[in-house]
Amino acid sequence: MKQRVFLIVFILYLSCSKSSENVDEVEQVNTEQTIQGNQTTSETTSTTVGTSTAPSPAPTFDRESMLIFWADSIIVPAYQNFNTDLLILSESVNAFASNPSEVNLDLVRSNWITSYKSWQHIEMFNIGMAEEIFYINRMNVYPLNVSRVENNISSSDFEIEHPNDYPAQGFPALDYLLFGIGSNDSEILEKFNSENSSYLMYLVIITNKMVELTNIVINDWPSYRDVFIASTENTATSSINKLTNDFIYYYEKGFRANKIGIPAGVFSADELPELVEAYYKKDISKTLALEAINAISAFFKGQAYNDENTTGNSFKTYLEFLQTTKDGNPLGQLIIDQFEIAKNSINELNDDFTIQIQNDNLQMLLTYDHIQVAVVLMKVDMLQALNINVDYIDADGD
Amino acid sequence: MFYRIKNYYSKSADPAPLVVFRIFFGIMMLISIIRFWNNGWIKSLYIDPGFHFTYYGFGWVKDFGEYTYLLFLICAISSLLVAIGYRYRISIIIFFLSFTYIELIDKTTYLNHYYSISVLSFLLCFLPLNAKFSLDNYIKNRSYKTVPKWTVDSIKLLLFIIYFYAGIAKINSDWLLNAMPLSIWLPSKYDLPVIGESFMQYEWVHFLMSWGGMFYDLLIPFLLLYKRTRVFGFILVVFFHSFTKILFPIGMFPYIMIICSLIFFDTKTHKKIISLFKIVTNYLNNKVLIKRKIHNTREFLRLRKYNALIIVLFFIFQIIFPFRYFVYPGELFWNEQGYRFSWRVMLIEKRGYSNFKIVDSVSKKFFYVQNEDFLTDYQNKQMSFQPDFILQYAHYLGDHFSKQGHKNIQVFVDSHVALNGRDSKRFIDPNTDLYNQTESFKHKNWILPLKDEIKGF
Numbered sequence: 001m002k003q004r005v006f007l008i009v010f011i012l013y014l015s016c017s018k019s020s021e022n023v024d025e026v027e028q029v030n031t032e033q034t035i036q037g038n039q040t041t042s043e044t045t046s047t048t049v050g051t052s053t054a055p056s057p058a059p060t061f062d063r064e065s066m067l068i069f070w071a072d073s074i075i076v077p078a079y080q081n082f083n084t085d086l087l088i089l090s091e092s093v094n095a096f097a098s099n100p101s102e103v104n105l106d107l108v109r110s111n112w113i114t115s116y117k118s119w120q121h122i123e124m125f126n127i128g129m130a131e132e133i134f135y136i137n138r139m140n141v142y143p144l145n146v147s148r149v150e151n152n153i154s155s156s157d158f159e160i161e162h163p164n165d166y167p168a169q170g171f172p173a174l175d176y177l178l179f180g181i182g183s184n185d186s187e188i189l190e191k192f193n194s195e196n197s198s199y200l201m202y203l204v205i206i207t208n209k210m211v212e213l214t215n216i217v218i219n220d221w222p223s224y225r226d227v228f229i230a231s232t233e234n235t236a237t238s239s240i241n242k243l244t245n246d247f248i249y250y251y252e253k254g255f256r257a258n259k260i261g262i263p264a265g266v267f268s269a270d271e272l273p274e275l276v277e278a279y280y281k282k283d284i285s286k287t288l289a290l291e292a293i294n295a296i297s298a299f300f301k302g303q304a305y306n307d308e309n310t311t312g313n314s315f316k317t318y319l320e321f322l323q324t325t326k327d328g329n330p331l332g333q334l335i336i337d338q339f340e341i342a343k344n345s346i347n348e349l350n351d352d353f354t355i356q357i358q359n360d361n362l363q364m365l366l367t368y369d370h371i372q373v374a375v376v377l378m379k380v381d382m383l384q385a386l387n388i389n390v391d392y393i394d395a396d397g398d
Numbered sequence: 399m400f401y402r403i404k405n406y407y408s409k410s411a412d413p414a415p416l417v418v419f420r421i422f423f424g425i426m427m428l429i430s431i432i433r434f435w436n437n438g439w440i441k442s443l444y445i446d447p448g449f450h451f452t453y454y455g456f457g458w459v460k461d462f463g464e465y466t467y468l469l470f471l472i473c474a475i476s477s478l479l480v481a482i483g484y485r486y487r488i489s490i491i492i493f494f495l496s497f498t499y500i501e502l503i504d505k506t507t508y509l510n511h512y513y514s515i516s517v518l519s520f521l522l523c524f525l526p527l528n529a530k531f532s533l534d535n536y537i538k539n540r541s542y543k544t545v546p547k548w549t550v551d552s553i554k555l556l557l558f559i560i561y562f563y564a565g566i567a568k569i570n571s572d573w574l575l576n577a578m579p580l581s582i583w584l585p586s587k588y589d590l591p592v593i594g595e596s597f598m599q600y601e602w603v604h605f606l607m608s609w610g611g612m613f614y615d616l617l618i619p620f621l622l623l624y625k626r627t628r629v630f631g632f633i634l635v636v637f638f639h640s641f642t643k644i645l646f647p648i649g650m651f652p653y654i655m656i657i658c659s660l661i662f663f664d665t666k667t668h669k670k671i672i673s674l675f676k677i678v679t680n681y682l683n684n685k686v687l688i689k690r691k692i693h694n695t696r697e698f699l700r701l702r703k704y705n706a707l708i709i710v711l712f713f714i715f716q717i718i719f720p721f722r723y724f725v726y727p728g729e730l731f732w733n734e735q736g737y738r739f740s741w742r743v744m745l746i747e748k749r750g751y752s753n754f755k756i757v758d759s760v761s762k763k764f765f766y767v768q769n770e771d772f773l774t775d776y777q778n779k780q781m782s783f784q785p786d787f788i789l790q791y792a793h794y795l796g797d798h799f800s801k802q803g804h805k806n807i808q809v810f811v812d813s814h815v816a817l818n819g820r821d822s823k824r825f826i827d828p829n830t831d832l833y834n835q836t837e838s839f840k841h842k843n844w845i846l847p848l849k850d851e852i853k854g855f
Contacts, residue, residue: 059599060588060595060599063588232589233588233589234586234587234588234589235589238589257768261766265765266765266766267765267766267767267768268765269763269765269804325821326821326822327821372753375751376751376814376822377822379749379751380749380750380751380814380815380816380822381816381821381822383749384582384747384749384816384819384822385582385819386586387582387583387585387586387747388586389779
């Protein structure tokens with residue numbers, strides 16, 4: 001009895017202490033808040049089965065169609081295009097191997113640039129077989145581990161399966177072999193022209209490995225596609241969530257940090273121009289960064305790889321469906337605008353980022369800041385709206 | 399008045415509810431620890447991180463590297479001993495200490511239900527849960543017919559507080575008037591069979607569940623207290639917790655709460671439960687152990703005086719402590735000053751992004767930190783929107799880079815946080831050198847205001 005009396009007194013105390021002011025003040029908050037997922041769109045059709053009070057069907061976002069569009073109109077075409085370019089590169093490498101002439105070298109170099117550009121469209125898709133075989137790590141990890149490359153070459157050790165060999169292969173290794181093993185073209189050609197040139201062999205091996213790995217990933221897609229598009233749930237392993245995380249991770253790391261931030265010294269006491277992408281070729285670092293931001297923007301907007309006028313469901317339409325805004329503006333559009341600002345800022349930079357960093361690093365840092373704005377918009381605002389976790393914590397929620 | 403208190407204090411009750419509670423509690427804890435271990439969380443949450451976010455005043459609590467497993471083992475064994483009632487008092491104290499120590503290692507993993515376990519096990523240290531049907535009875539050749547009634551009631555009171563306070567915390571404008579954060583969380587459960595694409599998507603469902611959740615928490619302790627509504631209340635408990643189990647990743651908590659609320663039932667029910675246990679123990683008695691009878695059966699009249707005093711102080715603390723946020727200015731959900739240890743469960747959806755800038759105050763040179771170099775993903779996530787984490791991490795970074803030989807270090811943070819569906823806003827004053835700020839119970843004036851008011855508790 002005593003206990004109950006005590007409880008009642010306690011409850012009375014609580015209800016007097018603050019609840020009265022609640023009631024009249026709370027009203028106004030309601031109008032200020034946008035409630036997410038509150039769909040009052042015209043899509044709702046009346047149900048014929050129910051009574052007059054039957055609720056209209058719940059508004060839904062067709063996630064499967066988004067995955068189908070991603071797979072069929074963006075990812076697979078991008079892979080196919082990359083593969084085509086890579087095969088052309090591979091052919092020219094073979095031609096160069098049988099005849100290491102200057103003409104053939106130039107051909108290899110220009111094909112390398114072409115495929116490096118198309119590579120920028122697939123680096124963000126670290127999913128399926130690509131994830132399984134560490135495809136991205138084996139194709140484009142820079143800075144190149146030069147001593148490892150030189151070691152491999154001088155010891156004729158062409159086994160490049162060990163993880164320590166990942167930074168000794170792929171595009172950065174080709175960059176070095178094609179532009180960095182001599183101070184001018186004749187020196188480079190000389191290395192390739194020596195008797196049983198190990199440099200030449202390494203060039204061929206690296207290229208073949210890139211072709212082989214790309215084939216593994218591409219050949220898996222027809223069977224993986226069905227798994228991919230069916231996985232629409234909101235879990236750590238679902239396609240939507242994984243690709244969303246991949247996309248943002250790529251934007252933050254592969255694009256923002258690797259291409260701009262790290263060389264500009266954002267994460268270190270001093271600038272590190274030697275860490276730019278395509279360091280030995282140098283004057284294409286801007287081209288590659290622009291290609292990457294275009295790919296990022298197109299994926300976000302849901303533009304088909306082969307025709308930017310064909311569009312499908314994407315992060316943009318998903319956010320439109322959720323009516324997510326920031327400061328009253330549609331969030332999706334804000335992010336796209338920010339990509340545009342970042343792109344324009346990159347456009348102002350020198351073709352060769354090493355020169356840009358040495359001459360006027362402030363512009364690099366400014367570009368970084370523009371890129372950074374979208375990180376917050378995506379990682380905080382967008383992920384809150386989609387309710388996708390940035391990382392999957394294998395722990396209980398609260 | 400005094401007489402009535404004294405009268406209540408000397409009332410007796412059958413120990414059956416305590417016995418059932420002890421057995422179920424011990425078993426649930428054992429399962430929880432095995433599950434935690436099995437999920438690899440000891441390693442990923444306590445051993446792997448190079449740095450732990452500690453509670454203010456508990457910086458001395460450290461993990462034991464690989465020996466952390468031993469700590470969990472001790473905790474598991476003690477929970478088993480609690481269940482069977484072997485050296486109960488020392489077992490429950492060891493359980494309380496080891497469990498609480500684990501929780502103190504890293505506040506990244508703070509959850510209200512872990513806190514509730516710590517608090518509950520603390521209370522259990524002072525209660526005679528081994529009065530009957532325990533191994534101790536055989537060892538001491540003594541069991542008890544009765545225990546003081548208030549010992550049973552004290553568990554009820556604690557559960558009452560947990561539920562009721564959780565209900566009070568839901569009386570706020572975000573929860574009730576905007577159905578936040580449920581209107582973010584529920585639609586994202588679109589992958590649930592049957593209800594996912596329909597039910598979970600309706601706005602009215604989010605409101606229904608917000609209001610329902612509040613009334614559930616506020617009323618359930620009363621429904622359980624009164625005999626006439628008890629069965630109905632228990633059905634609600636089972637339904638509610640099963641439902642939350644489906645919706646959210648809350649591990650063992652729903653089961654623990656369901657089991658704990660059995661305490662509200664009368665002695666008859668508990669005796670029935672015990673008779674189920676007896677099927678097992680009788681078998682053991684007959685086949686394994688030598689038949690032993692307890693000859694000495696007596697009444698357990700009172701606890702030692704200081705125990706009762708501690709319990710009274712404990713409850714005063716429990717009642718007041720959750721309201722400590724009153725003394726802090728600003729929005730509780732935003733500043734999180736006084737947010738923990740207050741039964742505020744699932745009230746906020748918060749996401750942040752915090753980027754730290756290390757500056758040489760003389761040369762003005764600076765660089766940014768990549769958080770993944772120092773923190774696990776989980777720590778990074780939790781750090782990014784909680785001011786005390788941000789401060790502790792800033793100091794960790796400052797110390798780290800000082801040791802590396804950097805001079806004149808200042809640490810600034812570029813931090814953006816979104817709360818309950820609001821736009822992301824700058825969270826921390828970017829011009830405050832956090833390396834120069836110290837942790838205390840004082841208000842952190844470098845948290846930028848939410849510029850929005852969440853009314854209510």
